[in-house]
Amino acid sequence: xxxxxxxxxxxxxxxxxxxxxxxxxxxxxxxxxxxxxxxxxxxxxxxxxxxxxxxxxxxxxxxxxxxxxxxxxxxxxxxxxxxxxxxxxxxxxxxxxxxxxxxxxxxxxxxxxxxxxxxxxxxxxxxxxxxxxxxxxxxxxxxxxxxxxxxxxxxxxxxxxxxxxxxxxxxxxxxxxxxxxxxxxxxxxxxxxxxxxxxxxxxxxxxxxxxxxxxxxxxxxxxxxxxxxxxxxxxx
Numbered sequence: 098x099x100x101x102x103x104x105x106x107x108x109x110x111x112x113x114x115x116x117x118x119x120x121x122x123x124x125x126x127x128x129x130x131x132x133x134x135x136x137x138x139x140x141x142x143x144x145x146x147x148x149x150x151x152x153x154x155x156x157x158x159x160x161x162x163x164x165x166x167x168x169x170x171x172x173x174x175x176x177x178x179x180x181x182x183x184x185x186x187x188x189x190x191x192x193x194x195x196x197x198x199x200x201x202x203x204x205x206x207x208x209x210x211x212x213x214x215x216x217x218x219x220x221x222x223x224x225x226x227x228x229x230x231x232x233x234x235x236x237x238x239x240x241x242x243x244x245x246x247x248x249x250x251x252x253x254x255x256x257x258x259x260x261x262x263x264x265x266x267x268x269x270x271x272x273x274x275x276x277x278x279x280x281x282x283x284x285x286x287x288x289x290x291x292x293x294x295x296x297x298x299x300x301x302x303x304x305x306x307x308x309x310x311x312x313x314x315x316x317x318x319x320x321x322x323x324x325x326x327x328x329x330x331x332x333x
Contacts (some may be wrong), residue, residue, distance in 0.1 A: 099147040100128040101328060104170065106154035106190055114152075114281070114290060121281040121321045122150050122186060124329055134169040143173050148184045148328045151191025153279060157244060158190070158197040159204065167194070174198035174273075184272040184327045189242055192267075192275030199250035199269055211243045211298045212261040213291065214310030216278065218320075219265075224256040229333065231322040232256065237315050238265075238278030239287045241295065245277055266320065271332040274324060280317035287311050 103119055115131060123129055132143060143149075151170070161167045175198050177183055187195040193203045206212055218236040226233035236257070246264040249255060257266040262277040269275070282291070288311050299307060327333050 098126055098128055100130070100145070101148045101150070102143060102146040103129060103131045104143070104149055104151045104173075104191070105131050105133050106152045106156065106166075106170065106194075108155060111290060113286060117283075117286060118150065118152055118188070118281040121317070122324045122328060124325050127328075134166045134173070139169050140173060140176070144176065144181075146183065148331075149177070149186070150324075150328075151185065151187040151194060153189035153191060153241070156190060158193050159244060162197075170194050171198040178270070178273070182272070182331060184274070184331050186274045186276065186324045186327065188276050188281065189279055192277050193244060193246055195269065195273050195275045196246045196248075196250055196264070196267075199273065201246055201250040201253070202248035203244055204247040206243060206245055206261060207247075207263075208261075211295060212240045213295050213299070214240055214307050215287070215313045215315055216240050216259040216261060216310075218257040218259050218278075220257050221255055223254060224266075229256070229323060231319045231326065234319045235316060236280075236319040237313065238276075238280055238317055238320065239282040239291070239311075239315055240278050241291050242277065246275070268333060272327065274327050274333070276320060276324070278317075278320075280320040280324070282315065282317070284311065284313075284315055287315070
């Protein structure tokens, strides 16, 4: 039986969010552990797994690049690339960490504003359903980010864009999958767990738009199905 690690990068441990992320990507006959880059033995322990999912985080791979937490995570990604064939999925901050570790660049959102709400993804022509049948359907993801990927790592395949992120979904070396949005969230979790965290960043007019977007039905299944296949097959 293969073993996988959910690398939990949030400062708070919310059982609902951890469970949602696990349920989004785990398949049958898999063992999962939750580990953190803050642990003293993180790098030694993390090398034992057959695949990885990296969560979102309030941390920044730009502002916190020199802090042990982020350095540990980037070191693991580099190590997995160099010495392992394990697949890896990064969600939001996790996607940005993959991009930064593998030679890309992360910066502030182009409009300078924090993005919170929901967006319909734009599958690009190269995201061919003949290769990735999961992508034949429309995907709508929750969004919560102040930074995004401005340059992809060398050799990346860009699969989707969104109104707030040019690099919404990308694939590196067929086994590193970056997802800027939050495919683990449903509308209830978006409203209950994410909106209250960021209310202060919006004036009343902007908040009405956020609340309206948060009511748009989310449809993450094409993205989660792609991620599950990656973890099972090892590459896409």
